[in-house]
Amino acid sequence: MDRSKQLMRQRLGVVGAFLGCVLLPTVIFFAERANDSLPRESFPYGWLAGILAVMALLVYSHIVAFGLSGHWKLTHARTDTLDERELQITHRATGQAYGIYAIMCLIMLYVFIAARTDLLGPHMSFVRITDKLLAFELLYVAHILPGAILAWRETPAPPERVESAEAV
Amino acid sequence: MKARKLYNRIAVLREERGVSRKELAKVIGVNYQTVGYLERGEYNPSLDLAFKISEFFELPVDFIFSTEPMKPLSQVLMERQAQGGSGYGSK
Numbered sequence: 001m002d003r004s005k006q007l008m009r010q011r012l013g014v015v016g017a018f019l020g021c022v023l024l025p026t027v028i029f030f031a032e033r034a035n036d037s038l039p040r041e042s043f044p045y046g047w048l049a050g051i052l053a054v055m056a057l058l059v060y061s062h063i064v065a066f067g068l069s070g071h072w073k074l075t076h077a078r079t080d081t082l083d084e085r086e087l088q089i090t091h092r093a094t095g096q097a098y099g100i101y102a103i104m105c106l107i108m109l110y111v112f113i114a115a116r117t118d119l120l121g122p123h124m125s126f127v128r129i130t131d132k133l134l135a136f137e138l139l140y141v142a143h144i145l146p147g148a149i150l151a152w153r154e155t156p157a158p159p160e161r162v163e164s165a166e167a168v
Numbered sequence: 169m170k171a172r173k174l175y176n177r178i179a180v181l182r183e184e185r186g187v188s189r190k191e192l193a194k195v196i197g198v199n200y201q202t203v204g205y206l207e208r209g210e211y212n213p214s215l216d217l218a219f220k221i222s223e224f225f226e227l228p229v230d231f232i233f234s235t236e237p238m239k240p241l242s243q244v245l246m247e248r249q250a251q252g253g254s255g256y257g258s259k
Binding site: 082083084085086088 | 197
């Protein structure tokens with residue numbers, strides 16, 4: 001696989017990971033609402049399948065964008081195990097991720113406050129139903145964000161190509 | 169600040185001496201992928217790394233790295249011979 005294809009694949013993985021983060025609470029919210037209107041004895045298999053499908057998307061995207069590309073390892077490695085180029089790109093990605101994450105946290109904080117104080121009335125039931133999951137997703141996003149920035153920009157050559165790709 | 173692009177002869181010298189990226193990377197203390205980035209000119213090395221590379225090839229730093237596109241080695245040698253000099257030493 002050439003570098004542009006690899007980069008495209010990584011970017012699709014990043015999009016899939018963030019799409020999964022948005023879809024999971026959405027599907028759970030609608031499943032919860034649909035469950036309320038179902039008769040007690042019927043089990044919502046359709047919604048369960050939907051939740052499992054989104055979780056599969058999350059896992060697959062994570063493997064493609066962060067696992068196979070090695071970006072997860074890069075952003076979670078000890079700094080003394082990285083060389084100067086890896087340190088440089090990791091520091092840059094971590095710095096940018098910090099800025100994005102701070103804004104995301106602020107938005108979530110205000111949304112949670114708005115949901116608690118009933119500021120926006122019944123429209124905030126989404127947050128009330130999915131608040132624990134959203135809080136967990138923030139934790140997940142904190143871990144993947146620097147790797148996502150790297151996966152969006154960097155294309156490390158896979159190890160098996162290196163010995164044969166000695167071209168100038 | 170955007171760094172200037174640095175050109176280098178790492179790939180040519182490595183090929184010439186039959187050294188793999190992994191071997192060079194091990195000697196200069198970087199990941200083998202970093203050698204690829206250096207060769208493609210996608211990463212400018214630190215001064216320390218540039219000196220490590222020049223020590224490995226036993227050549228002056230300014231023979232391996234340049235801020236201008238590198239001339240082919242054959243052309244450099246021809247020019248040196250025409251001037252009455254010999255071998256390496258100029259870009």
